[in-house]
Amino acid sequence: MPVDNEQTAQVAGGTGAARPGTRRPGGRTARTRAAVRDAVLTGLTEHGYSGLTVEYVAEHSGVHKTTLYRRWGGVDGLVADTLDLAGEDSWTPPDTGSLHGDLHALALEVVHSFADPATAAPSSAVIAAAFQSEPAAQALRAYYAERFTRCEVIVDRAVARGELPGPRSAIDGGALVRAAAAPLFFRLFITREGLDEPAADQAVAVALAAAHAGTFTRST
Amino acid sequence: MPVDNEQTAQVAGGTGAARPGTRRPGGRTARTRAAVRDAVLTGLTEHGYSGLTVEYVAEHSGVHKTTLYRRWGGVDGLVADTLDLAGEDSWTPPDTGSLHGDLHALALEVVHSFADPATAAPSSAVIAAAFQSEPAAQALRAYYAERFTRCEVIVDRAVARGELPGPRSAIDGGALVRAAAAPLFFRLFITREGLDEPAADQAVAVALAAAHAGTFTRST
DNA sequence: AGGCAAATGCAACTCCACTTGCGTTAGGTA
DNA sequence: TACCTAACGCAAGTGGAGTTGCATTTGCCT
Known part of the structure; x- marks a missing residue:
């Protein structure tokens, strides 16, 4: 089951101006997100945040530059989405007895x-x-x-x-x-x-x- | 007395490769620094860090873009130097009696x-x-x-x-x-x-x- | 005063982040 | 299956950040 945790904020009007990624959470869209987030992670560990570029993510994810700008807006959006993924893990706090x-x-x-x-x-x-x-x-x-x-x-x-x-x-x-x-x-x-x-x-x-x-x- | 608190780190060789600003702490150099730092401060309050650009500082300080890049390296250097100035104030911690x-x-x-x-x-x-x-x-x-x-x-x-x-x-x-x-x-x-x-x-x-x-x- | 070199000014150039218009692919639905 | 359209790919273009070589100014020293 592919996850879909788009930010629910700032929906333009009541006319349902759909943001990309919300109407078709199916195959390709989900694959794109996964590939992108992997590329962001490796990019971050390799060059750090200040060295991370949209073009890098495009090359290493196989997703076109334009798509990245359209769906994530830029580097900060890419990173934010990656953290959203990281927050969906199954981490539990330690339980040592005291x-x-x-x-x-x-x-x-x-x-x-x-x-x-x-x-x-x-x-x-x-x-x-x-x-x-x-x-x-x-x-x-x-x-x-x-x-x-x-x-x-x-x-x-x-x-x-x-x-x-x-x-x-x-x-x-x-x-x-x-x-x-x-x-x-x-x-x-x-x-x-x-x-x-x-x-x-x-x-x-x-x-x-x-x-x-x-x-x-x-x-x- | 104009202040001069250049970072003493990373001096290239022992041959005395002078960084700009260290050999002539006199009139113009000091005036330049002051004007630049004022422009950085107003720029920061107006546009924030992410909106601050070297070109903005150049226009609002009267100092040429090239000089800014040469002496401060970029926005981050400008901001760092501004904090150095801020650290030279005469602030003392509160003294309330308890x-x-x-x-x-x-x-x-x-x-x-x-x-x-x-x-x-x-x-x-x-x-x-x-x-x-x-x-x-x-x-x-x-x-x-x-x-x-x-x-x-x-x-x-x-x-x-x-x-x-x-x-x-x-x-x-x-x-x-x-x-x-x-x-x-x-x-x-x-x-x-x-x-x-x-x-x-x-x-x-x-x-x-x-x-x-x-x-x-x-x-x- | 005069000369040397550091510091700045200037203009043109390079490079890359980001945009735009349109064609193509593929998921959802009847 | 066939259609519709959201999502993606593509190529060219735009703008601004950062660079470079040289001319000019100005502090400092004799």
Whole structure:
């Protein structure tokens, strides 16, 4: 079953001005999308976002340049769509048996994923693309929103285990996980300090300390 | 006294291959730099980073296009140099009389600076530029490193007041302040959730809770 | 004051991202 | 099966970013 997750925003009028790719989600269209996204991924890992060009994707996907411009608008659209695909994986947060273990494993996943060019390229590419195109910003927002929603299980389990004061609903799990992740991305893209395991350790420690102090407990 | 803070990195050979701008920091050169940086600032606030073009800077600064390419290499270099200027201001961290007050004021400064396009544009522009050029990344790194060094006074004062366990050297002030700032930038540029005062409140609360739990105390 | 070289100005050129008009292919439907 | 049209392919063209060789200005030093 080929996926079809076109952005539902900005439909021109009520007259049904169909955007390309929405009316014929069948064979060729789906094949085109898959080929294009593969080419985008390899292009990103090879040349990075700033070095990725529409012409490159055209050559390496067998899809004509004009089609790429028509359906995706440009490099940023291509990258945004690629992230949409990446968001449809079956990833689940770690389950180590303790809150600290889960958060630490999660932080290490981030560290390692950004250490490997193949996985780091798409992620950082969209962050870069979001600066110059609203669709990319949208894709980025949606991606992380969904990721952190998946992560709330970690906190739910911790509450169930009695590691944090219950009930579940009283603690903002999303905020806790975000707090653990934020310093890592901050170091990566803002202060450009680079990532290592100590950084991950400290990020987790900060988030956990705040959690135990009740900082993420929702105010009634 | 005209400033001259050229990047000292990547000097080609030992034979003294002088880069433009280093041998004659006098009148015209300095005037050129000033005019260019003004034009970059107005260009950024008007069109944003993705809309800023070298030609625009040339027209609005009176400096010829060729000169801009020669001395700054391109848009990213222009933006990086502009941040270098911004880093030479006389900013000092807030001094409210309490650690919480200082951190909160600091967080609010971030929120408000990114709410105002005129101040937000240069900052976010360099973050974007750092994705495609090493000089820009360098400028970004230097800028925030210097900023957070200035902020360590906040923690020093708190220790002196007895708000945190001393001695000064035992606590990593930079890490504490970074912890308070990270969630804000994370929301701005990674999850693209936008900033508001509650976000600032929580960021400060998290950092403070971690500080009181001893998370930023240096291990001997 | 006078001379040297760095820094800038200038105009023409190259190259590539992006567009456009039209012909062709193939998915959906009767 | 046959038709219709969305989606794609193609080739030529356009515009602007970035480059190059040379003339001109202007700081700095003697």
